[in-house]
Amino acid sequence: MKQTQRLDKILSHMGIGTRSELKRLAKSGAIYVNGSKVKDSGMQVNPLQDEITVNGEPVTYKEFIYVMMNKPQGVVSATEDNRDRTVVDLLDDEYAAFDVFPVGRLDKDTEGLLLLTNDGKLAHNLLSPRKHVPKTYFAKVEWGVGQADIDAFAQGVTLDDGYETLPGELRILRQGSEAAGEPSEIELTIMEGKFHQVKRMFQAVGKTVVYLKRISMGPLLLDGNLRLGQSRELTEEELQALRSVHE
Template sequence: MGKKLRLDKILAHMGYGSRSEIRRLVKQGNVEVGGKVVKDFGLQVDPEQETVTIGGERVEFREFIYLMLNKPQGVVSATEDTRDRTVLDVLEGEYVHFEPFPVGRLDKDTEGLLLLTNDGKLAHNLLSPRKHVPKTYFAEVEGAVGASDAAAFEKGVALDDGYVTMPAKLVVLAEGDPAAGRVSKIELTITEGKFHQVKRMFQAVGKKVVFLKRISMGPLLLDEHLAPGQFRELTEEELAQLKGDAGH
């Protein structure tokens, strides 16, 4: 048995209109539960056990959604903002009524993997500082990043406010050459999420991040087929891995 929910809430959650529009539809006899017309919009219904139809169309109820977004630059990790486009503005209308929110945040000028969901328990577990969920970033950095930086990050570096980071793993993919104007290309895995952390870690070793993209969060890898601004639902396998990792 699933849990019982008000009929108008179920239909609003699935995007069939505003609460007042749905109440009007129910009163007009357009909604059936278990094959019978119902006119009580406050009726308690178990959507997993009882068939709900509206205008003859079966309502496929889902409580939670899980979306992987490749966040583009210039978009903020918020559900509303008066000045900037938000990650919800990127989503198409079919998902907005679920009221998803970003799990964690990426800076406005950072792109890459962002999970959007309305599953508060999963989000809480993934963001819990006790869980130390690893997050990996690809970055382009001005200056020659090398073994000494990797050693410093492995120990933990002091940020501008004196906070010493937890050990982080730095992999140099291509060493830069400042004289030739060539940036270093790196991957950095951190297990915490301080404000602007990756940028500030490189500042601590005298270098500057010029491009930043998150490529993984726990077991979830950014789908390389998603261009910036594109998104898709998580696969069942990805969701199972994520829930396993988050101790769901």
């Protein structure tokens, strides 16, 4: 990032107003930089060093933003859609100016961890097939899941289009029973993100996923305090752990 930028560009990026609105704010005496009233909203400032206030409120500059969401069912992993609500529609208004996008996608009927950001470089690294970033899912599967499935996934399975998956780690949390109408509960860690991959992997071994939730992506774990549809910014520790994927 350039050390100095136009003040109106910085404030516009932060969602405080359009350039014309900021020009009017400056004329009304509402904007201060380092304690001095701003007359020209186009002045050059250093957003990481200079103290900026608007209407008495300090402005903390962020070039990039990183948001964890607990995605609910029924919304699509996109920035816009003509038919359905998107994950971006669920975000608080304070994030609107950052033009965030989902890193990868979760199916419309899949819940759980979704990262949204405007940092294209980080997103690219997390999604790069060369990085083999692990993703872990919790699923309910009809019906019994056993050692044969664990062994099959550990070798990789052939999907319906002939694609052979990388090995996955399947863990059985609770064995289901068709007679009792209870699905099995499992966790599956995979290194890829093919379309409907978890569901198609189970289809390859003759089973059906009836509920799916992503619980981790690389070192990032879904915050158990986030209710469905809620989101929060990543902590510095979470962000540093994600950035380590680049190395």
